Every structure is written in structure tokens, then in C-alpha cells.
Amino acid sequence: MIIIRYWFIAFALLLPFTAYAASAPSGMVVAAQPAAARAGIEMLNKGGNAFDAAAATALALGVVEPGSSGIGGGGFFLLYIAKEKRYVMIDARETSPKLAGYGRVYATQSSIDGPAAAAVPGLPAGVERLVSHYGKLKRADIAAPAIRLARSGFAVGARLANMIRWRSKVFNDSARSIFDKSRGALIRQPALADTLTRFARGGAEDFYRGETAGRLVADMQRDGGLVRLDDLAAYRAVEREPVTVDYHGFHVVSAALPSSGGMTLAHIFGQLQGDDLKELAPVDRAHLLIEVMKRAYRDRNAYLGDADFVTIPKDYLDPQRLHKLRDSIQMERTTPSSELTGFAEPIGASVDTTHFSIIDAEGNMVSATLSINYGFGSGYVSPSTGILLNDEMDDFATRPGQPNAYGLVQGKANGVAPGKRMLSSMTPTIVIGPNRTFIVGTPGGSRIISMVLLASVGFMMDETAPKDWVNAPRYHHQFLPDVVQYEEGAFSPAVAAELRKRGHTLKQVSRRYGNMQAILWDRRSGRLTGISDERGEGAALQQP
Numbered sequence: 001m002i003i004i005r006y007w008f009i010a011f012a013l014l015l016p017f018t019a020y021a022a023s024a025p026s027g028m029v030v031a032a033q034p035a036a037a038r039a040g041i042e043m044l045n046k047g048g049n050a051f052d053a054a055a056a057t058a059l060a061l062g063v064v065e066p067g068s069s070g071i072g073g074g075g076f077f078l079l080y081i082a083k084e085k086r087y088v089m090i091d092a093r094e095t096s097p098k099l100a101g102y103g104r105v106y107a108t109q110s111s112i113d114g115p116a117a118a119a120v121p122g123l124p125a126g127v128e129r130l131v132s133h134y135g136k137l138k139r140a141d142i143a144a145p146a147i148r149l150a151r152s153g154f155a156v157g158a159r160l161a162n163m164i165r166w167r168s169k170v171f172n173d174s175a176r177s178i179f180d181k182s183r184g185a186l187i188r189q190p191a192l193a194d195t196l197t198r199f200a201r202g203g204a205e206d207f208y209r210g211e212t213a214g215r216l217v218a219d220m221q222r223d224g225g226l227v228r229l230d231d232l233a234a235y236r237a238v239e240r241e242p243v244t245v246d247y248h249g250f251h252v253v254s255a256a257l258p259s260s261g262g263m264t265l266a267h268i269f270g271q272l273q274g275d276d277l278k279e280l281a282p283v284d285r286a287h288l289l290i291e292v293m294k295r296a297y298r299d300r301n302a303y304l305g306d307a308d309f310v311t312i313p314k315d316y317l318d319p320q321r322l323h324k325l326r327d328s329i330q331m332e333r334t335t336p337s338s339e340l341t342g343f344a345e346p347i348g349a350s351v352d353t354t355h356f357s358i359i360d361a362e363g364n365m366v367s368a369t370l371s372i373n374y375g376f377g378s379g380y381v382s383p384s385t386g387i388l389l390n391d392e393m394d395d396f397a398t399r400p401g402q403p404n405a406y407g408l409v410q411g412k413a414n415g416v417a418p419g420k421r422m423l424s425s426m427t428p429t430i431v432i433g434p435n436r437t438f439i440v441g442t443p444g445g446s447r448i449i450s451m452v453l454l455a456s457v458g459f460m461m462d463e464t465a466p467k468d469w470v471n472a473p474r475y476h477h478q479f480l481p482d483v484v485q486y487e488e489g490a491f492s493p494a495v496a497a498e499l500r501k502r503g504h505t506l507k508q509v510s511r512r513y514g515n516m517q518a519i520l521w522d523r524r525s526g527r528l529t530g531i532s533d534e535r536g537e538g539a540a541l542q543q544p
């Protein structure tokens, strides 16, 4: 869905020719569910800023898109604070509970299903940080829409109905009684509404050290979860400096570790410094992007982890090293992954998580990707709090010994340790061009990074309509498996044939990946274009 408003063009024309609109004409929220986008707009209309809107949208998404994110999970908020001209990332990523110990190895499904898969939630601390440091409204204001939605309920849409069918077999009794509904039925979450009400009053203090903490831990202890009071008490949302990279007149600002997103984008654009993508024929551009993805994902899988716990090689983004990697790319032939030494992490096709993009009239921006990992996270709802817990432990290298799964270096850098954050692919990003700014992100597990890359390249090349940067069929290579996964239509028959000739194995995927939510801000005219992925059910709403 696209919403473009023209009225302010008249206003922009009144500006001197050289003056850029320093701010947007009004605010906009693009999110994966209309009710959550409305929650954000409600905050802007109340006099709140983009950060208040982000807090309200995040909490509301956790209620109306319960399989994808929530206060039982975590995420990353990339902020632009207009009056300070400063970017910062709030890292609300989950941490490993102490009881998981060091280097814990999980049997296949136990890091995915059930309470032991849950790490210490980060979202409540992230929301608290947003509101208390950057917002203008009270916690009670930003929590109100989510509380309302949890109490009065919302109707199950097509997307959620599918996810429920897929994951209901792992639901515990509480999750089943709340979520096991078919399309059109009402989901009410009274216990979650009470927990959110306590959060509105007591904030992170209640969640991590107060009544909610006590309830959550009692449930976890009884039902086999690993999170304890000291884990909750020790949790902190952390402010981190975003990763930035410049490419041919564009400035890319993206997520820092423990997300691998920004590092991988910087790795890719670093390799491409000497290439003008605009000059390349479609097949050469696709070939080159696949080859740089392959090399960047190899390094990601081998070397990245929580930088508070492991040392990232000093030359990881060294221009000379990246230049050498680029030099190893042959244009007429793909380099098989087996010829590139390194380790592999074929990350499973996890299917949920959420992204939203926000701008306000002052030019503050938020690009946020939030997750509970798989659809419905661990499938475990803590009965006394109504909180659906994440299964983010699976983002650690939890099966390091397995062939074709995790290698030794990957195992070490991203192994389990008490208090450590698991490596993420979530890539909330803001790309600043000469005249326009693009706020972008998506769910999609390991494919997130390549999706954000392709959309950013679409923005930079500016050869197609903005909606196509988001909606166009995508392709992806993550080093191993050594195949180019693509959505139908990603390549023309001629390009596909030529890529095969150059040695690529192409594999069409039956599912469509991602649910991108983006805003394009034309800083000359002030015009805002909101683009919500046609793969999903989201909405782009602009303040009246």
C-alpha cells in the first residue's frame, strides 16, 4: 500500500530553491499491522515524537501480531535524533540466561520449542529507554493502545491464521487457549493486558525486578524455563553506535553488533567501492551482488558474535582486505563456496519478526526490527503474565558439532554464554542519499540482510518506482548452502540462463520472504512515500 500526499508540495515551492525542507511535512508510520500503525499515529497526534510513536507501535505490534514480536522478545531500534543530528541504536536484544551456561548444545528442537528456548526478554527495557530518554509522552500514554487492544481483542487475519496452523502443535496450554483460533475469531489477552498495565505504571522496574519478574520466573521454574530473577535484574538495554558505510554518494546507517546486519552491509558495500552498479548490465549486477553476498555471509558466519564477549578480527572491514575479496570475484564464473574457506551457518527458514519505520514532523526517524524469533517464538505463554516467550536461544550456535551446520569459529564467536547476546540478522537501516532518505527494514531471518541490501540498491540506482524496491521479487545467497535462492520473477529468463552458465545453482523458493516496511522522504519537497510490503498486511499512515 502506498500513500503519497501532495498538498505540501505547494508549501515546499514557497521555500527558496536552495533550501531543503529540514523536516518532514507531518509524521508517518509504516508497520506490519494497521492497528499498530494507528497506535503510532495516535502518539504523534497527541504531541508525541517519533520515539513515542515507536514505543507505542512496538507494544501494539506485540499484541496484534503476537506471532512475530512482543515484550517476551527483543529487537533493535535505530534512531535519528534530529535536533542533535545524531544516530544511535538501542540494543534491546535478548541475553542468554545464566543456567544455559557456556557453549550449551541443544538437541535440535529444544532451542526452538518450549520454555528452555527462551532468552531474557529485552523489549521492555528498550521501550523504557525510548520513552524516558527520547520521548515526550508518559509511559502510560504509549502503553494505552496496546493495553486496549489486548483487552478488547482483535480479529485473526490470514497471515496470523497460517502461522497459528503451523505452530499450534508446540503451544503450551496457555498459548493454546489464547491463540488457537481460526481466521476471523477474536483474540483477547487479558493477562497480557494486566502485565502491560503494570508496565505502564512501573516500567522496566516492574518487568525486571518487580511483580512481573516474580510471576514470570515462578512460571519458568515450574515449566522448565531457564530465566531466573538474577538474569532479569541484570538485563540492560544498551545504546550502541550504528555501523555506517558510504557508497557512491549514499550514506548507509545500520544496526551494530550483536546484529550482523550493519557489519554485513558494510562488508558488501566495502567490496563494491570500485564498482559502479549503475553501469552494469542486469546479469552482471546480479552476479556481482550474489558473489559479494557469498563472501560477506561467509565472514559473518565465521567471525561475528556479541562484541562484548568475543573479539571481532580487527581487519574485518579493512578496505584492503575487502578489496582483495572483490578481486577474487570472476565475472564470467561463480566461485563455488567450497573454494572459499570458511564456515557455514545455514540458518533455518524462520518466519517471523517485524519491522516498522517512522518519521515525525521534526525529522526524527526510527527504523526498528523486533523479534521473538520463530513464529510464536517458543510457543510458551507464561500463564500468570500472558507473556509469549521468545526462542531466541536458537540464534546462538547451539549445535556446533554438526556437519554442514556450525563450524568451530562460528561456534566460538556465537556460542552460548551467560548474559551474552545471540548474533542477529535484523537490519534496521536508514540510507541517506543526496536528496532523499530511505528508512527500511524487514523480517526474514538470515535473508533480512540481503533483502535490505537489494532494497537499498534499488533506492540508490533509482531505476524503478519506490514500491518496486520493496515489492520486487528477491534473491539471496548466504554462502552455504551454495545456491541462489530466488522468488519467482527475480530474474528474467535470459538473466537466469546466463547466471546458470556462469555456474550458479538457482533454486526458486515457494514461499515469499520478508515483510518490508519503508519510508522514502524527499528532503527537497518534503514529500513522504510510505511503502508497506505487498507480501504482508501492513499499512502506511500519514498524519492528517
Ligand code: DON
Residues within 6 Å of the ligand: 350, 351, 352, 353, 371, 372, 373, 374, 392, 395, 423, 424, 425, 426, 442, 443, 444, 445, 446, 448
Ligand atoms: O535476530 C535474528 O536474526 C532472528 N531472530 C530473526 C528472525 C526472523 O526474522 C524470522 N523472520 N522471518
